[in-house]
Amino acid sequence: MVAIMVALTIIGFVVLDLVIQSVKVKRARQEQLVRLDFSDFSVPVNTFFYPGHTWVNILPSGEVRVGLDDFARKVIGDIEAVEIPSRGKALKQGEKAFTVKSGNKTLSFLSPVDGEVTGINNVMLANPVQAARNAYNSGWILILKPTNLAANLKIMKIAEEAVAWLKAEIRRFREFALGENLHFVKDELQYEVGRTSQDGGCLTEGMLGRMDEKAVRFFEEEFLGKKE
Amino acid sequence: MATKGILIDSTRCIGCGACEKACKMRNNLPLGLENHLSATAYTVVQERRPGIYVRRMCMHCENPTCVSVCPVGAFTKTAAGPVTYDKDKCIGCRYCMYSCPFSVPKYQWDRVIPYVQKCSLCADRIEEGSEPACTAACPVGASIFGERDALIGEAQKRIRDNPSKYVDHIYGLNEAGGTSVLYLSSVPFDKLGEPFTMQLPHKPLPLYTWAALEKVPTIVVVGGVVLTGIWWITSRRDEVKKFEERTQQHHWWQPGKKNGGTDKDPERR
Amino acid sequence: MLLRMPKITLWRIIIAVIAALGLYYTALRYTRGLGAVTNLSDKFPWGLWVGFDVITGVGLAAGAFIIALTVYIFRIDTYRPILRPAILTGFLGYSLVAVGLLYDLGKWYDVWHPIVFWNPHSVMFEVAWCVMLYLTVLALEFSSVVFERLRLNLLKKLIHMLIIPLSILGVILSTLHQSSLGSLFLIVPSKLYALWYSPYLPLFFFVSAVSVGFAMVTMESFLSRRFLGKGIELNLLNGLARVNVLVMAFYLTIKLIDLANRGVLGAVLSTRFESIMFDIETMVQVVVPLLLLLIPAVRTSARGLFVTSLFIVIGFIMNRLDITITGVEASSGTSYFPAFGEIAISVFLVTMGFLAFAFAAKYLNVFVHVQKKDEPPVAIIHDVE
Ligand code: SF4
Ligand code: SF4
């Protein structure tokens, strides 16, 4: 009897907290739609950026970690699944490396370096939504053993160069989303227009999910595609 | 000194309650009838079956649970037999109450500073050479005081002389390792209610915990040695690893070159 | 000076109510005695305070010694981020046990007596000494965090030098008293219900304390993430859950073997109240968590680990309360349910523990962000245009 009473008391408190929390989350989500924009980006200073929005981090072992960058992640929204090549597969720079799914949208990312797959992130496979939120840490996807690293690195950006490049990409994306593709995000624009029209409007996280297939393919080609 | 005890022959008890009253007077307890042992009644007489009176009191175990469990040693089994209580040592954890197989110790729940209460076998009177107040008061000799061995002999004799009257069992001879208070009965003890219904082992209860407690020194010594050993091995392993890392670094940065004093600690930034 | 009213939230109101009730019953307990606040009686001398605040409390604080063992003795450095929160919880947990004792002991001001009056035959004596010493060890272990905050580097270094012997001592003391809490009940073979009474009680208590230690570390991490935004990385907790699977499987196995050996396995299926409680407890404490952890999605998700840990913790609490209270109800000839005052005080103490944890986590460097070698410093672009 006593044991049951204590157990129920604890469960009661936990449930109460869950209720409080869910009310809070609901409120926060409404605020988020209004506020989230692309002005906060972390750029780790020792990470190389491949123009197809994947990043490379060189591990002490000489292998490299690969993932998609924060920009791509935010545009896509919650990553619900990743498709990863198996261990031992050899990849070339600019070749398709992995695929992510969000809602009914699928996007492929290119490998930033030549190399052989030696490791995959199991946490990312099992729980991609959470893991991907932290794009440069828990959000890594593959470990590659590079075979041509020095040459591969030449077209990648790091530190100040990466920051400048990313700023340009964000500007380009804004044009794409709010300029010629205005119709894709009409509702967001209307929502925002009063507040931020002077700097060209704000973007919301996961807006790709609300675009049509044509625009998504366009995004994939323009932003994630191969550059020389 | 041989241990003393009390023999309670329930076939002789007439339920007059003289022992209860004598005990209360002797211990300055509030007078008045009580049905159960309590902080104000160290002994009670209860009619457990029609016409059969059972007197309850502390059993003064030979190897008492209460003495063994008390963290501060507030209970003592004296050489003369009584199990006595030192109220100044007691911290009030009530482990003695929880574990006494006969549920004897009682507590002053209504006091701000409470003590444990129970029969002391009138230890001070025994020391003076007299007998407990309750046995002295018994008008029919249902409770008699004496040396435990002599009481056992007397009980055996009564059973032998009158096998039809008594069940062939001296309660307290072996229960919980034996007690200084012994009972005789005309009906099987398990029909007499608490505490006789309880299935008590003949092994003294303190031995059950001692089996675990006696391992303590071993655990301390073995645990200490094993843990220190493991720590030594793992720290050695880490040192070796560090050393290897350092030498590797050496080769990596010096392919044929001489400069740059190179065995830089990789940990240092 | 500007005084600002703290923001009123639902939780703060609840905490205020709990504190008010707690203080009221505290005053009552110390001015009117145990009988006025509790439902304890001569027939039932141990209740919620002994069962929950003390015996369960010590078990729930077991995380500290397990993590200290892992990090300092086995030197598995990955778990270092868990070390400080675990030691903090341990320290707070044991402090609460000490405070709980001050409520429960009839002569609470004599709580120090075991230091001078010895009875080495008493399990309670051994537990008292171990808990006292271990509380000291925990205080020393945690003091380095305080010294760090106060910038007393010399003292911090001193503790650092002592840390290995301290943790070895801590592990030994914990092993002793966690199992001895089980030995407390070895002396009541005739009173405790057969499903629970076993000569192996010390072993059961120890193993289940290890298991709940892992679960508590996980729970703490989530709670502090929830309330303070600081926590532990998921993959570390995942590792703990894996080890816990082994511990729980071992626990379940030895329990079943013991029941079979004593020939009381059949009682598991009986419809007696105790048997049903035993079944519920075992389900919640080990069977359900084991099944849950077999599912990879549960093992790798924050919510999954939280729910599993909650099961383990609740099951553990039920187990300890079943043994201290439910298991002896039948032989006591009475039934016991705590008085409102007992519940109020227990909830009050737990709440104080939570507040103390939150306070420490806020002002001390408890959740250390250990920077890994491949984790770079971060530059932030503000203001794109
Ligand atoms: S009957 Fe109980 S109180 Fe009396 S000596 Fe035996 S164990 Fe102690
Ligand atoms: S209540 Fe007093 S006499 Fe009884 S075990 Fe505790 S300290 Fe000893």
Ligand code: SF4
């Ligand atoms: S021996 Fe003394 S204390 Fe015990 S019941 Fe008899 S009179 Fe009372």
